[in-house]
Amino acid sequence: MKLEGEHIFHGPRQAVWELIRDPDALAKALPGTETLTRLSENEYEGTMHVRIGPIAGAFSGQVTISDEIPPESCTLTAEGKGAQGFVKGVGRLQLIDEGDDTTLMKYDGDIQIGGKLASVGQRSLDTVSKSMIRQGLESLNGALQARLSAATTGEEVAYVPPTEARFAAAVVKDMAGELLSSPQAIWAVAAIGAALALLIGYLLGRRGRR
Amino acid sequence: MPTKYVGQRIKRNEDPRLLTGQALFVDDVQIPGMLHAGFLRSDYAHARIRGIDASKARQRPGVIAVYTAADLGDFWKPGPLLVPAPHSIPDLIFNQRTQVPMARDKVRHAGEALACVIAESRYIAEDAYADIEVDLEPLEAVTDLEAALGPGSPLLYEELGTNLASYVKQEKGNYAAARAQADVVLKRRIVVDRGAAAALENRGYVFSWNPKTQEMIVWATSQAPIALRNVMAGLLGLSESQVRVIAPFVGGGFGPKIMVAQPEEQLLAWSTLRLGRPIKWIEDRQENFLATTQERMQIHDAEIALTRDGRILGLQDVFIHDTGAYNSYALTVPLNTQTHTMGPYEIPNFHTEYRVVFTNKMIVTPVRGAGRPQGVFVMERMMDLAAKELGMDVTAIRAKNLIQPDQFPYPQGIIGQDFTELIYDSGDYPATLEKAKALIGYDQFIREEQPRLRAAGKLVGIGIVCFTEGTAVGPYEGARVTVESSGRVNVATGVGTQGQGHFTSFAQIVADQVGVKPTDVIVTTGDTEKFHWGTGTFASRGATVAGNAINAAAAGVRAKILKLASKLLETPEQELEIVDGMVRVADIPEKGISLGELAIKANPMRGSVEPGTEPGLESTQYFGPKYGATAAGTVAMIVEVDPDTLLVEIKKYIIAHDCGTVLNPLIVDGQIHGGVSMGIGQSFYEKLAYDTNGQLLNANLGDYLLPRATDMPPIEIGHLNTPSPLNPMGTKGVGEAGAIPTPACFVQAVENALAGLGVEIMEAPLSPRRLFELVHG
Numbered sequence: 007m008k009l010e011g012e013h014i015f016h017g018p019r020q021a022v023w024e025l026i027r028d029p030d031a032l033a034k035a036l037p038g039t040e041t042l043t044r045l046s047e048n049e050y051e052g053t054m055h056v057r058i059g060p061i062a063g064a065f066s067g068q069v070t071i072s073d074e075i076p077p078e079s080c081t082l083t084a085e086g087k088g089a090q091g092f093v094k095g096v097g098r099l100q101l102i103d104e105g106d107d108t109t110l111m112k113y114d115g116d117i118q119i120g121g122k123l124a125s126v127g128q129r130s131l132d133t134v135s136k137s138m139i140r141q142g143l144e145s146l147n148g149a150l151q152a153r154l155s156a157a158t159t160g161e162e163v164a165y166v167p168p169t170e171a172r173f174a175a176a177v178v179k180d181m182a183g184e185l186l187s188s189p190q191a192i193w194a195v196a197a198i199g200a201a202l203a204l205l206i207g208y209l210l211g212r213r214g215r216r
Numbered sequence: 217m218p219t220k221y222v223g224q225r226i227k228r229n230e231d232p233r234l235l236t237g238q239a240l241f242v243d244d245v246q247i248p249g250m251l252h253a254g255f256l257r258s259d260y261a262h263a264r265i266r267g268i269d270a271s272k273a274r275q276r277p278g279v280i281a282v283y284t285a286a287d288l289g290d291f292w293k294p295g296p297l298l299v300p301a302p303h304s305i306p307d308l309i310f311n312q313r314t315q316v317p318m319a320r321d322k323v324r325h326a327g328e329a330l331a332c333v334i335a336e337s338r339y340i341a342e343d344a345y346a347d348i349e350v351d352l353e354p355l356e357a358v359t360d361l362e363a364a365l366g367p368g369s370p371l372l373y374e375e376l377g378t379n380l381a382s383y384v385k386q387e388k389g390n391y392a393a394a395r396a397q398a399d400v401v402l403k404r405r406i407v408v409d410r411g412a413a414a415a416l417e418n419r420g421y422v423f424s425w426n427p428k429t430q431e432m433i434v435w436a437t438s439q440a441p442i443a444l445r446n447v448m449a450g451l452l453g454l455s456e457s458q459v460r461v462i463a464p465f466v467g468g469g470f471g472p473k474i475m476v477a478q479p480e481e482q483l484l485a486w487s488t489l490r491l492g493r494p495i496k497w498i499e500d501r502q503e504n505f506l507a508t509t510q511e512r513m514q515i516h517d518a519e520i521a522l523t524r525d526g527r528i529l530g531l532q533d534v535f536i537h538d539t540g541a542y543n544s545y546a547l548t549v550p551l552n553t554q555t556h557t558m559g560p561y562e563i564p565n566f567h568t569e570y571r572v573v574f575t576n577k578m579i580v581t582p583v584r585g586a587g588r589p590q591g592v593f594v595m596e597r598m599m600d601l602a603a604k605e606l607g608m609d610v611t612a613i614r615a616k617n618l619i620q621p622d623q624f625p626y627p628q629g630i631i632g633q634d635f636t637e638l639i640y641d642s643g644d645y646p647a648t649l650e651k652a653k654a655l656i657g658y659d660q661f662i663r664e665e666q667p668r669l670r671a672a673g674k675l676v677g678i679g680i681v682c683f684t685e686g687t688a689v690g691p692y693e694g695a696r697v698t699v700e701s702s703g704r705v706n707v708a709t710g711v712g713t714q715g716q717g718h719f720t721s722f723a724q725i726v727a728d729q730v731g732v733k734p735t736d737v738i739v740t741t742g743d744t745e746k747f748h749w750g751t752g753t754f755a756s757r758g759a760t761v762a763g764n765a766i767n768a769a770a771a772g773v774r775a776k777i778l779k780l781a782s783k784l785l786e787t788p789e790q791e792l793e794i795v796d797g798m799v800r801v802a803d804i805p806e807k808g809i810s811l812g813e814l815a816i817k818a819n820p821m822r823g824s825v826e827p828g829t830e831p832g833l834e835s836t837q838y839f840g841p842k843y844g845a846t847a848a849g850t851v852a853m854i855v856e857v858d859p860d861t862l863l864v865e866i867k868k869y870i871i872a873h874d875c876g877t878v879l880n881p882l883i884v885d886g887q888i889h890g891g892v893s894m895g896i897g898q899s900f901y902e903k904l905a906y907d908t909n910g911q912l913l914n915a916n917l918g919d920y921l922l923p924r925a926t927d928m929p930p931i932e933i934g935h936l937n938t939p940s941p942l943n944p945m946g947t948k949g950v951g952e953a954g955a956i957p958t959p960a961c962f963v964q965a966v967e968n969a970l971a972g973l974g975v976e977i978m979e980a981p982l983s984p985r986r987l988f989e990l991v992h993g
């Protein structure tokens with residue numbers, strides 16, 4: 007699966023670069039990330055809880071950063087596997103200084119998936135990945151604002167990353183939004199969206215109780 | 217002999233048990249102390265195995281054992297070749313690579329077993345997967361058939377130096393010369409993709425070893441219980457008499473259950489011997505998608521040469537066949553494609569050539585239709601193309617090229633699936649086409665209805681295609697018929713039953729011969745202890761091959777009945793009749809003896825008998841045809857395409873079908889209905905979508921669409937009856953009839969509905985989305 011897109015960060019390029027090279031910030035911004043440890047300058051290891059359609063589970067893996075040109079660009083190679091399958095991806099990140107204290111991030115990549123993730127989750131994969139990326143980036147942007155504000159005011163600004171449940175709800179909204187582009191499907195989608203939200207809520211609730 | 221029951225629409229004997237939940241399926245088998253197996257399967261389609269560490273899993277409470285390929289020692293070896301390659305074809309290449317019990321050095325398809333966990337419950341077994349550390353080195357997957365044969369492709373078998381599994385060429389006449397004389401030569405690429413057998417019941421087994429009796433009992437969802445017994449005994453070093461295989465009621469076979477010595481069977485057999493405890497494994501739906509054999513992917517480059525008036529001079533078909541990761545079932549599928557491409561037509565010159573390719577996908581073996589649908593699809597598409605090019609009606613060009621009734625037996629000049637020359641035994645193809653045209657109202661639809669509906673803005677189309685179905689191949693089946701002292705009659709045969717109505721149609725045959733009611737005939741199929749000779753249920757052969765063996769055995773019993781009764785009643789045999797379980801003197805109905813009494817007299821408990829006497833009223837007989845009988849039919853349908861959604865509704869579906877003598881029209885209709893639903897699935901719904909990494913992207917029934925009851929059109933069946941001269945009952949097979957021609961007919965009808973939009977469809981299966989792409993570019 008190919009992924010590409012862009013995102014505008016409200017802050018200078020150097021600050022954005024530092025943020026995305028900070029494992030703690032990344033772990034917080036990506037809901038479901040349970041651990042993210044820096045192994046070396048350019049290698050991270052971590053576990054993440056992922057839900058794609060009916061497939062959910064923990065994935066553990068490595069992220070390697072290469073071809074790094076600070077603060078402009080780098081290549082991310084990620085490999086993860088778990089009981090539900092595996093993910094392998096290569097992505098190229100580019101940060102462009104827009105000159106007005108905003109930074110444009112461009113990304114493109116290729117993701118391979120396997121196991122149940124592919125054979126059962128495939129149908130929702132595209133939307134879920136895009137939604138995860140969008141939310142993750144928005145969340146990072148939130149973290150960036152908090153940092154910048156702390157730097158100028160000298161005060162700690164609380165940054166609250168989204169919970170996994172809120173994240174899941176947003177994924178459902180994104181999925182429904184995509185389907186809604188077909189006008190005939192509106193009622194079906196509304197019903198499916200409601201059902202999915204209930205299901206995910208139930209599953210998360212159940213997971214939480216365990 | 218006049219028939220009272222054969223040919224009647226009799227309700228099925230087995231249905232009360234099935235409908236009230238009283239029938240035994242494999243998963244119903246419960247044995248005290250039974251363990252459960254689960255298989256850890258590879259997520260990768262192609263990978264080198266660096267190591268598998270199961271030590272942690274073995275510590276998990278409730279886990280009895282975990283086996284990997286390394287634990288199997290000498291037992292690990294590639295499985296048997298289940299069907300030989302047809303070496304009667306000159307210059308044939310066959311690179312044998314049979315399925316292995318578990319992946320050892322390399323994984324060759326996603327879903328291949330890496331470890332087998334035996335535990336107190338299936339839950340524990342599956343939980344233990346998480347404890348197994350698998351170290352795989354992913355390799356680039358081979359998925360594209362043409363790229364697989366190109367230079368630089370990754371290889372499934374490095375030692376072969378190629379992904380070519382097989383190469384076969386057959387020629388009849390001289391196509392090149394025919395082409396040189398032709399007025400018109402048309403060429404197209406035609407692609408048929410993969411589908412699943414999707415039986416309601418997945419595969420399942422219970423293996424049980426009794427150390428005290430030294431006997432193994434196996435309950436299996438098998439289409440070939442006798443072959444399974446023989447192969448398992450051989451692999452385990454047991455005597456065949458120590459292994460009993462029971463194929464109880466099975467919820468659909470459709471081909472893949474013909475496979476024997478599959479990884480799960482091998483592991484269960486080996487484990488039950490080691491552990492001395494019964495073990496059950498029931499495949500779940502996801503495993504069924506990943507680890508049960510599949511069919512159909514082929515890419516054809518076809519060319520047809522004709523005269524200007526529509527006579528076929530020759531046909532050339534060069535294709536690539538995807539065999540998946542292994543080729544245990546040799547070449548049955550592509551060979552069937554080859555032998556069904558000419559269909560019911562007279563084709564003087566035929567060049568057919570194929571390459572079989574190993575890919576990192578699930579193994580391909582016969583699935584209902586077994587190569588025939590692809591051959592029919594290619595031929596019928598080329599016929600439609602020719603009709604369009606020559607400005608002929610699609611039925612006219614077909615009629616012009618049909619083999620005529622006086623041309624039988626008709627030798628086709630190439631080797632067929634039974635490895636001898638393909639010969640059509642009998643048929644009346646023009647009558648079949650005419651019947652179909654009449655049933656669908658072809659002329660009237662073309663002349664009146666279609667123009668009227670089109671004027672009203674409706675995209676309606678008609679399709680009509682002809683096909684043959686090679687059925688009832690040898691080598692043989694057998695049966696034993698016994699009259700009990702109760703007067704009931706027992707029949708045992710080696711073929712297994714997966715819903716074909718054997719308990720009824722076989723009973724009808726015996727009832728007529730022995731003079732009892734079909735409900736008094738108890739049929740046992742697929743239990744090797746009840747009957748231990750036979751081949752299996754495949755290639756639409758059960759009713760004909762086993763049916764004729766049963767007929768012969770029942771006739772043998774009838775002879776014994778009449779001989780003994782003649783002696784007891786002091787009446788010549790020819791004056792006796794058997795009616796409702798009584799043997800009586802035809803003129804004096806009150807002078808008679810019941811079959812039960814006769815059975816007791818035939819089995820004296822004291823005293824002496826004449827030398828050479830066989831006890832009881834029993835006979836065992838075998839039947840093997842000289843070659844397979846060829847059934848045929850014509851299918852027609854009317855479809856309407858929704859211009860916005862590109863959904864297709866089949867408004868009317870008819871099939872004119874000739875399977876020779878019909879034993880039970882109700883059962884034949886049922887077989888056709890089931891086949892049609894499968895054919896509709898593989899026209900518009902069912903497609904196994906693999907990505908370029910060999911991942912099956914729709915391995916679940918949410919994404920892999922099966923046709924539902926509401927997708928089934930009203931089906932009208934016209935029976936024709938040209939008895940086969942190859943067996944005493946004159947029967948031919950029918951099990952695959954509905955599945956074979958349906959995709960070809962569907963595509964023709966859709967193309968016809970979209971006439972004017974310039975859409976040419978050279979592929980199956982379609983989907984609304986694919987149709988949208990074809991229409992809108």
